[in-house]
Amino acid sequence: MAETLTKQDIIKDENIVYKKTGLMTDKVLSYCPGCGHGTTHRLVMEVIDELGAQANTIGIAPVGCSVLAYEFMDIDMQEAAHGRAPALATAIKRLMPDKLVFTYQGDGDLAAIGTGETIHAANRGENITIIFVNNGIYGMTGGQMAPTTLPGMKSSTSPYGRDIKTMGYPLKITELIARLPGTYFVTRQAVHTPANVRKAKKAIRKAFDLQKQNKGLTFVEIVSNCNSGWKMTPVKANQWMVDNMFPFYPLGDIKVDGELVK
Amino acid sequence: MAKVKGDIIVDIERCKGCEVCIDACPTHTIAMSEDVNGKGYHYMQNVHDACTGCTNCAIVCPDGVITVYRVKI
Amino acid sequence: MAKELRLMKGNEAVAEAAIRAGCDGYFGYPITPQSEVMEYLMAEKPHERTGMVVLQAESELASINMVYGGACCGKKVMTSSSSPGISLMQEGISYLAGAELPCLVVNVVRGGPGLGTIQPSQSDYFQATKGGGHGDYKLITLAPSSVQEMYDFVKVAFDLAFKYRNPAMILSDGAIGQMMEKVVLEDQIPRLTEAEIIKKCPWATTGKTPDRERNIITSLDLDPARQERHNLKLQEKYKKITENEVRYETIDCENAEYIFVAYGTSARICLKALQLAKEKGIKVGLFRPITLFPFPVNQIKEMAGKIKGILSIEMSAGQMIEDIKLAVEGKIKVEHYGKMGGIIPSPNEVLEALEQKIIGG
Numbered sequence: 001m002a003e004t005l006t007k008q009d010i011i012k013d014e015n016i017v018y019k020k021t022g023l024m025t026d027k028v029l030s031y032c033p034g035c036g037h038g039t040t041h042r043l044v045m046e047v048i049d050e051l052g053a054q055a056n057t058i059g060i061a062p063v064g065c066s067v068l069a070y071e072f073m074d075i076d077m078q079e080a081a082h083g084r085a086p087a088l089a090t091a092i093k094r095l096m097p098d099k100l101v102f103t104y105q106g107d108g109d110l111a112a113i114g115t116g117e118t119i120h121a122a123n124r125g126e127n128i129t130i131i132f133v134n135n136g137i138y139g140m141t142g143g144q145m146a147p148t149t150l151p152g153m154k155s156s157t158s159p160y161g162r163d164i165k166t167m168g169y170p171l172k173i174t175e176l177i178a179r180l181p182g183t184y185f186v187t188r189q190a191v192h193t194p195a196n197v198r199k200a201k202k203a204i205r206k207a208f209d210l211q212k213q214n215k216g217l218t219f220v221e222i223v224s225n226c227n228s229g230w231k232m233t234p235v236k237a238n239q240w241m242v243d244n245m246f247p248f249y250p251l252g253d254i255k256v257d258g259e260l261v262k
Numbered sequence: 263m264a265k266v267k268g269d270i271i272v273d274i275e276r277c278k279g280c281e282v283c284i285d286a287c288p289t290h291t292i293a294m295s296e297d298v299n300g301k302g303y304h305y306m307q308n309v310h311d312a313c314t315g316c317t318n319c320a321i322v323c324p325d326g327v328i329t330v331y332r333v334k335i
Numbered sequence: 336m337a338k339e340l341r342l343m344k345g346n347e348a349v350a351e352a353a354i355r356a357g358c359d360g361y362f363g364y365p366i367t368p369q370s371e372v373m374e375y376l377m378a379e380k381p382h383e384r385t386g387m388v389v390l391q392a393e394s395e396l397a398s399i400n401m402v403y404g405g406a407c408c409g410k411k412v413m414t415s416s417s418s419p420g421i422s423l424m425q426e427g428i429s430y431l432a433g434a435e436l437p438c439l440v441v442n443v444v445r446g447g448p449g450l451g452t453i454q455p456s457q458s459d460y461f462q463a464t465k466g467g468g469h470g471d472y473k474l475i476t477l478a479p480s481s482v483q484e485m486y487d488f489v490k491v492a493f494d495l496a497f498k499y500r501n502p503a504m505i506l507s508d509g510a511i512g513q514m515m516e517k518v519v520l521e522d523q524i525p526r527l528t529e530a531e532i533i534k535k536c537p538w539a540t541t542g543k544t545p546d547r548e549r550n551i552i553t554s555l556d557l558d559p560a561r562q563e564r565h566n567l568k569l570q571e572k573y574k575k576i577t578e579n580e581v582r583y584e585t586i587d588c589e590n591a592e593y594i595f596v597a598y599g600t601s602a603r604i605c606l607k608a609l610q611l612a613k614e615k616g617i618k619v620g621l622f623r624p625i626t627l628f629p630f631p632v633n634q635i636k637e638m639a640g641k642i643k644g645i646l647s648i649e650m651s652a653g654q655m656i657e658d659i660k661l662a663v664e665g666k667i668k669v670e671h672y673g674k675m676g677g678i679i680p681s682p683n684e685v686l687e688a689l690e691q692k693i694i695g696g
Binding site: 054055056057058060061067068070074075076077078079080081084087088089090091092094095096099116117120 | 359360362388390392393394396397398400401402403404405407408410412426427430434529540541542543544545549550551552553554555
């Protein structure tokens with residue numbers, strides 16, 4: 001039987017077990033090859049798709065590599081000024097409490113210029129979901145040092161490595177956020193392997209489910225790669241991420257059901 | 263024993279040749295092409311007959327270029 | 336039925352007007368001399384009256400970006416602040432203008448630069464009328480000179496903001512914000528329902544339904560040709576606003592030989608100066624621009640052919656005078672008199688300045 005099964009027998013619509021969600025537009029992603037942004041975009045849209053929430057969701061794009069996120073997500077979206085996405089989200093959710101509202105932000109946007117908006121939205125317990133992609137670098141502007149750049153890590157503005165004496169420490173903003181009473185679910189995930197992708201998707205789904213229950217702010221960090229900024233091939237960048245980023249930014253849930261678990 | 267057989271369709275022109283999918287394949291049935299697509303990228307393709315339709319390559323693909331099919335034998 | 340009459344501060348009038356104009360959301364941050372706007376709103380519990388949201392933000396940056404988020408949804412949203420806070424908001428205002436979003440920003444001006452003073456001033460004229468933030472854009476700018484106008488202009492500003500999809504500013508000052516006068520209150524206008532907003536603002540991010548393409552609000556376009564087209568469209572809009580929305584008031588201008596041009600608190604001082612001038616037999620009128628953008632260029636130009644000189648009275652080093660001079664095109668003498676640092680000039684000083692700088696000059 002197996003021997004007689006041809007390609008034509010398999011490639012049929014009824015046999016599809018995975019295809020890109022219809023909530024991702026046909027536009028070619030503007031990201032570098034192997035960048036975790038694409039996967040993260042897709043997971044968020046898969047979750048919105050599965051929730052049947054396209055008509056009920058408003059997303060906010062940041063400034064940074066994902067500034068054009070609205071080109072790729074087939075939902076109503078707003079493009080925020082650098083760092084201000086949580087302020088936009090706050091107003092949208094307050095004015096339209098029945099909508100699902102999320103921000104999609106990078107580390108420069110969320111943990112440097114937008115630290116104030118991030119912390120205060122979290123502390124007010126806004127019923128929004130924040131998707132935070134942390135690749136330890138400013139990708140779009142050409143690989144400058146970010147608030148999350150690791151000690152000793154090279155970037156275009158720390159060409160000899162981040163010297164913590166003069167450049168300060170990397171900011172573990174996710175741990176900081178988790179300690180605020182307004183947050184309900186805070187987790188750190190990655191999307192470089194199939195197993196991690198599955199876990200990250202579950203976390204994103206949980207975040208939106210909790211938002212629907214008005215539990216408070218839900219926060220999903222995705223530790224990601226930046227092949228271009230790190231100057232490595234995508235596969236090597238992912239390995240470097242495992243070896244260097246994960247020890248500093250360990251994966252897993254940090255706050256569940258409003259209680260710190262880490 | 264229930265067996266499955268899978269296959270994939272790759273949107274070759276959208277593949278950026280990042281190779282992240284290659285390691286994700288448990289049966290080593292995918293590999294990069296010798297040829298390049300319209301943007302000059304080597305693209306991933308199914309080279310053996312061992313695909314089980316596990317979806318690993320597709321879900322790890324940043325550009326969402328892979329559609330996966332699976333049938334039970 | 337007799338209209339409701341109330342004795343109110345200018346800042347309180349703005350707040351009450353917002354509720355009654357059917358405002359959906361106010362987002363603000365305390366700063367003197369306008370903190371009564373949010374204090375009044377919080378005390379009034381507008382959420383119970385109309386469902387209006389009032390939120391104290393963590394900064395002016397957050398406030399203006401909350402306004403941006405709400406405006407993207409087609410909501411009637413506003414903020415208020417005073418000069419240093421408005422400076423902090425300029426990035427957000429530029430984004431609002433770039434993304435063509437209607438909203439209201441109230442600036443109860445205090446003296447600068449820097450932390451300056453908490454006393455009234457008119458030194459934010461350039462910032463309000465010439466853009467303020469980065470890029471080629473304009474705010475529709477209304478200048479009230481009474482508590483009643485503080486009240487009335489909230490609705491006017493919202494209407495204009497939505498008519499043109501453009502941010503509007505009420506450029507007041509600390510004197511008008513703090514003074515108490517009687518105000519005639521209008522009846523409550525109901526807030527729009529979501530269905531009404533979708534109809535009125537089909538561009539708004541209200542959730543992508545199957546019957547339409549997704550709505551995206553952004554001020555970004557990396558394609559130079561498209562970005563230029565967008566800018567040309569904005570300029571076309573500002574031209575239309577200039578042609579259609581100029582507002583001003585004239586007092587004793589018909590047979591005048593000289594004219595005071597003044598707005599806001601300065602215009603009130605000029606009213607007394609007019610009386611003093613009349614007693615001296617000086618024929619002087621007051622031209623009060625109500626819209627600072629669009630500036631009443633043609634009206635001043637036309638007037639310039641019939642009079643001998645103009646004195647611009649401003650609580651600044653002289654900012655509006657540049658627009659007056661552009662309008663007058665060098666035909667007659669135009670001078671400035673004003674005080675800075677939070678000082679309001681006296682009517683006698685104003686009249687003296689007219690005599691010295693224009694009549695005798």
